[in-house]
Amino acid sequence: MPETRIDAVIVGAGFAGMYMLHRLRGLGIPAVVLEQGEDVGGTWYWNRYPGARCDVESMQYSFSFLPELQQEWSWSERFASQPEILRYAAHVAERLDLRRDIRFHTRVTRAAYDEANALWTVETDGGDRYVAQYCVMATGCLSTARLPEIAGLESFQGATYHTGHWPHEGVDFSGKRVGVIGTGSSAIQAIPVIARQAAQLTVFQRTPNFSIPSRNAPMDDDYESWWKSDYAAHRAKARMMRTGILYGLNDKSALEVTPEEREAEYEARWARGGTAFMGAFSDLITNREANDTAAEFVRRKIRGMVKDPKVAEILAPKGYPIGTKRICVDTEYFETFNRPNVALVDVREAPIEAIIPRGVRTRSGEHEFDALVFATGFDAMTGALTSIDIRGRDDLGLAEAWAEGPRTYLGLMAAGFPNLFMITGPGSPSVLSNMIVSIEQHVDWLSDCLAHMRARGLTTIEATPEAQEAWVAHGSEVAERTLYPQAASWYMGANVPGKPRVFMPYIGGVGTYREKCAEIAAKGYEGFRLSAGAMPAAA
Ligand code: NA7
Numbered sequence: 460m461p462e463t464r465i466d467a468v469i470v471g472a473g474f475a476g477m478y479m480l481h482r483l484r485g486l487g488i489p490a491v492v493l494e495q496g497e498d499v500g501g502t503w504y505w506n507r508y509p510g511a512r513c514d515v516e517s518m519q520y521s522f523s524f525l526p527e528l529q530q531e532w533s534w535s536e537r538f539a540s541q542p543e544i545l546r547y548a549a550h551v552a553e554r555l556d557l558r559r560d561i562r563f564h565t566r567v568t569r570a571a572y573d574e575a576n577a578l579w580t581v582e583t584d585g586g587d588r589y590v591a592q593y594c595v596m597a598t599g600c601l602s603t604a605r606l607p608e609i610a611g612l613e614s615f616q617g618a619t620y621h622t623g624h625w626p627h628e629g630v631d632f633s634g635k636r637v638g639v640i641g642t643g644s645s646a647i648q649a650i651p652v653i654a655r656q657a658a659q660l661t662v663f664q665r666t667p668n669f670s671i672p673s674r675n676a677p678m679d680d681d682y683e684s685w686w687k688s689d690y691a692a693h694r695a696k697a698r699m700m701r702t703g704i705l706y707g708l709n710d711k712s713a714l715e716v717t718p719e720e721r722e723a724e725y726e727a728r729w730a731r732g733g734t735a736f737m738g739a740f741s742d743l744i745t746n747r748e749a750n751d752t753a754a755e756f757v758r759r760k761i762r763g764m765v766k767d768p769k770v771a772e773i774l775a776p777k778g779y780p781i782g783t784k785r786i787c788v789d790t791e792y793f794e795t796f797n798r799p800n801v802a803l804v805d806v807r808e809a810p811i812e813a814i815i816p817r818g819v820r821t822r823s824g825e826h827e828f829d830a831l832v833f834a835t836g837f838d839a840m841t842g843a844l845t846s847i848d849i850r851g852r853d854d855l856g857l858a859e860a861w862a863e864g865p866r867t868y869l870g871l872m873a874a875g876f877p878n879l880f881m882i883t884g885p886g887s888p889s890v891l892s893n894m895i896v897s898i899e900q901h902v903d904w905l906s907d908c909l910a911h912m913r914a915r916g917l918t919t920i921e922a923t924p925e926a927q928e929a930w931v932a933h934g935s936e937v938a939e940r941t942l943y944p945q946a947a948s949w950y951m952g953a954n955v956p957g958k959p960r961v962f963m964p965y966i967g968g969v970g971t972y973r974e975k976c977a978e979i980a981a982k983g984y985e986g987f988r989l990s991a992g993a994m995p996a997a998a
Pocket residue numbers: 601607608609622640641642643644645646663664665666785806811834835836837949954
């Protein structure tokens with residue numbers, strides 16, 4: 460087995476892996492990135508389904524670490540499409556000359572810690588082996604696509620697709636009868652586009668979702684200039700926001716204003732579009748009564764957009780608070796159900812019994828298709844990590860250590876896995892935030908930590924079990940103060956049968972979390988053990 464000795468192995472060449480490589484180079488730490496795909500971009504490399512678009516505004520969904528980079532790049536739309544984000548990733552790779560240290564087409568299968576030598580051995584599907592001091596998992600939070608467990612899945616004779624693994628050459632649905640299973644963010648973006656092309660589209664919905672119109676539009680020159688004239692200051696503010704996104708947050712409760720004022724606030728945000736809708740009042744994610752006012756507003760909008768009252772009722776989400784399953788952002792999603800070539804099947808009423816050679820059989824009958832699209836989501840946050848055979852001290856498997864749900868300190872490290880780092884791991888704000896803001900914060904923190912260690916001749920760092928347990932407890936306690944645990948969401952692991960129901964991201968807010976991480980570093984990396992050489996396990 461060919462073996463390479465190197466200081467650091469980074470797994471994944473999405474935005475996290477790319478920036479990590481850049482920072483390690485700056486520190487003079489030789490590193491290699493191992494990437495499954497054939498190019499950079501991570502999530503944006505795989506999710507090429509029609510209509511794929513970021514729901515964070517493009518002026519904010521980009522790197523901030525290099526002032527020239529953010530000045531020279533121009534986004535063409537308010538919300539960037541997947542192809543444009545991928546072009547941006549390629550631009551960054553070129554500008555920083557990153558590709559020479561990235562091994563594409565290389566899937567990591569195993570990473571094992573050699574305790575005596577304090578080294579990680581990382582193995583790939585191509586039979587290569589890398590021995591490194593540090594191993595950085597930049598594997599993404601929504602990167603392990605999931606097919607549902609439906610009988611007969613293999614029997615379908617038409618074409619099948621998963622939104623998270625879309626063919627690079629694209630798909631032409633013209634003249635085709637298409638079935639889409641799922642109504643999460645991916646489906647909500649893809650359905651209007653597929654509906655315009657296909658002869659017939661049938662959507663299988665299990666849980667309706669709240670979605671806010673994006674009001675996407677070509678980039679407004681004045682808006683772009685406003686950002687670029689003082690990018691550093693705007694970014695600094697964004698980093699301290701709850702979600703790492705700069706938008707107007709109303710600090711009033713939804714219950715302290717008059718019904719008219721409340722309506723006006725929701726109307727203004729609905730008209731402006733995007734996830735800033737959830738910033739309408741301060742208590743929308745903590746108070747059910749306040750939340751109900753926003754949920755009811757959106758349900759009313761849906762009833763107004765969808766002509767058939769029966770279809771509107773099926774599409775109107777009920778039974779869980781708005782925002783507790785990830786809020787969607789769409790372009791004419793609900794209106795699409797007014798088209799004569801689009802049908803909606805309520806899977807709660809008529810459960811899918813099986814996939815059959817010609818299509819889908821539900822309790823109420825058979826539906827024939829030429830193509831089936833699975834928009835059924837991901838094994839979020841933990842899937843990409845636990846699908847690699849990661850072995851820490853005493854051969855402890857990460858999947859085993861996380862059998863009851865992920866346990867980390869700050870979402871950066873797990874006890875028992877020295878020198879193994881996670882970028883935006885479970886226990887950090889990650890999927891509840893602007894991912895690029897969170898990626899930069901983690902990579903910067905980790906780079907500073909490695910610089911600190913190297914300056915002092917320290918070689919090993921590990922989270923203590925006590926600090927980890929306290930962080931996990933704090934994370935659950937903060938989540939319990941919100942309405943989030945009330946929904947069966949992928950944040951809770953609820954979309955994967957058998958996955959423990961634990962609220963995985965940290966919901967204390969991006970700004971608060973950043974301060975906490977900085978404070979821990981300032982206290983000499985409190986809660987971590989640092990040593991010069993291999994160290995025994997904590998007592
Ligand atoms: P999501 O949000 O996990 O959505 C998956 C959808 O698929 C959701 O509507 C599910 O219904 C549905 N689903 C999953 N399994 C089944 C079965 N067996 N039968 C019927 N329907 C099913 O994934 P997305 O890709 O849309 O979005 C993920 C994130 O990526 C998104 O939030 C953005 O952050 C980007 P359910 O709700 O579980 O009842």
